[in-house]
Amino acid sequence: MQGIIVKGIAGFYYIKVGEKIYECKARGKFRFNEMTPIVGDRVEISVKDDKGVIDKIETRFNELKRPLVANITQAFVVFAVRNPDFNSDLFNKFLVLCEAKKIKPVICFNKIDLASKDEISYMEGIVKQIGCEYVMLSAKGGIGLDALRDRLDGNITVVCGVSGVGKSTIFNELVGKKAMETGDISEKIKRGKHTTRHSELIELNGGFLVDTPGFSSLDIKFLEPQELKELFPEFLKYSDMCKFSGCLHYKEPSCEVKEAVNRGEIHKSRYDFYVNTLEELKSRRKYK
Numbered sequence: 001m002q003g004i005i006v007k008g009i010a011g012f013y014y015i016k017v018g019e020k021i022y023e024c025k026a027r028g029k030f031r032f033n034e035m036t037p038i039v040g041d042r043v044e045i046s047v048k049d050d051k052g053v054i055d056k057i058e059t060r061f062n063e064l065k066r067p068l069v070a071n072i073t074q075a076f077v078v079f080a081v082r083n084p085d086f087n088s089d090l091f092n093k094f095l096v097l098c099e100a101k102k103i104k105p106v107i108c109f110n111k112i113d114l115a116s117k118d119e120i121s122y123m124e125g126i127v128k129q130i131g132c133e134y135v136m137l138s139a140k141g142g143i144g145l146d147a148l149r150d151r152l153d154g155n156i157t158v159v160c161g162v163s164g165v166g167k168s169t170i171f172n173e174l175v176g177k178k179a180m181e182t183g184d185i186s187e188k189i190k191r192g193k194h195t196t197r198h199s200e201l202i203e204l205n206g207g208f209l210v211d212t213p214g215f216s217s218l219d220i221k222f223l224e225p226q227e228l229k230e231l232f233p234e235f236l237k238y239s240d241m242c243k244f245s246g247c248l249h250y251k252e253p254s255c256e257v258k259e260a261v262n263r264g265e266i267h268k269s270r271y272d273f274y275v276n277t278l279e280e281l282k283s284r285r286k287y288k
Contacts (some may be wrong), residue, residue, distance in 0.1 A: 005041045006201040006208070010188055012056060015045055016203070024052035038063070039199045039210075040070035040156055062101045066156070066216035067199040072101065075214055076148060078108040078161030078170060081115035081123060086128075091161055092273040093218045095130070099231035100223060103158075107134040107150055110166040117233055129267045130234050139169040149173060153206035158214030168212055175202055175209060213256055225281045229257075232274055234266050250278060 003017035007236050015022045024045050026037050035057060037043060043056040060070045077094045079086055098105040112120060121137065127134040133151075137144035148170070151157070161167050200210040229235055229249055235257050239247070245253035249271075261271045 001045050003043060003045060004201070004208075005037055005039050005043060005204070007199075008037065008039055013043075013054065013165065014054060015054070016201075017045070022047055022050065022052040024054050025165050028036055030054070030057070038068050038070050039201060040072065040208075051285055062222065064102065064214060065103065067158070067210060067212035067214060069156075069158070069199045069201075069212075072103050072158050072210070074151065074155040074157040076108050076151075076157060076158060076159045076170070078110055078165045078167050080165040081109050081119055082111055083114060084162070084164050086123070087162070087237065088269045088272060090125075092216065092277075093220060094160060094215060094272060095132070095276070096220055096223075096231045097215055097218065097235065100220070100227075102256045104155075104254065105131050105132055106148070108137050108144075108148070108161075108170065109134065109136045109214065110139055110170065112136045112143070113138045120257045123235075125162045126267050126269070130270065131266070137166075137170070139173055140164045142173070145170070145173050149205050150208065152204055154209065155207040157207060158210040158212075160214035171209070175231070221281070221284060222251075224280060225278055228274065228281060232270065233264075234270070235274075237264075248278065250275060262282075271282060275278060 001016050003015040003022070005013050006016045006021070007014040011025060013024045013026065013088040015024050020242050022045060027157045030036060037054055037057055042061065043054050044056040044058075045054050046054040056184050062072060063070045064072060077098065079091055095105055109120070109123050114145050124134070135144045135147045139145065159171050184278070200211045202211055223231075225248070229239070235249060239249075239258050241256035242249070244252050247257070249255050249257035257266065257271075261268055
């Protein structure tokens with residue numbers, strides 16, 4: 001049978017197959033291959049007397065370390081329009097990490113009830129130039145939450161963002177109090193409250209929501225300088241028009257990306273972040 005790991009704790013894995021949850025252990029061969037099943041893995045299992053064994057782990061689409069979860073397809077990247085004030089560098093780091101992990105970002109601008117029309121317009125201008133989907137929210141007021149629920153179908157979604165932007169409020173409103181208090185899997189396997197800090201997938205609106213905030217680390221030093229430009233989607237339609245095929249959009253002449261910045265077609269704050277990050281990555285490789 002094929003299923004998905006929705007929870008793992010103390011060497012036991014809870015696999016959802018259709019509408020049923022099976023408690024499984026992993027075969028020893030995974031330890032020898034230095035591969036451990038994690039939440040989000042698609043697996044093949046064999047079952048006897050409602051107890052199962054994981055026989056195979058399918059190839060992972062991606063993997064996050066913090067939280068430890070595989071095959072994330074979507075991230076709700078939450079930023080407050082105010083309180084705390086918008087930080088463009090952190091915003092860009094989140095988007096770069098999503099692109100690097102092949103995760104579709106949905107930008108969630110929360111606390112719009114505190115913002116002026118000009119502030120909201122500024123935020124919308126940035127994401128429209130990037131080409132990202134976005135939702136304007138007032139989580140406490142219930143505004144915009146239905147738009148997020150509609151995007152859960154068919155996805156494994158993680159909620160991420162810096163402290164104080166309203167991640168917990170958004171998560172709680174999406175899953176409801178009952179899911180937060182017991183956890184979907186805890187209810188089915190009758191083991192009481194979910195008191196661990198391990199990741200768990202909560203089934204919701206035709207998809208899964210990770211119960212642990214995503215991207216606990218915003219370190220992007222693992223990137224190579226040459227791959228950074230590919231992680232800015234608004235650069236891509238101009239890249240083929242640059243004079244040099246390997247253009248880094250940095251100091252090269254006749255760079256169409258830089259011209260697009262000058263024309264206002266690429267947001268300058270995005271390009272400035274790109275240049276600063278590129279210089280940092282190049283410097284680290286030089287002195288490594």
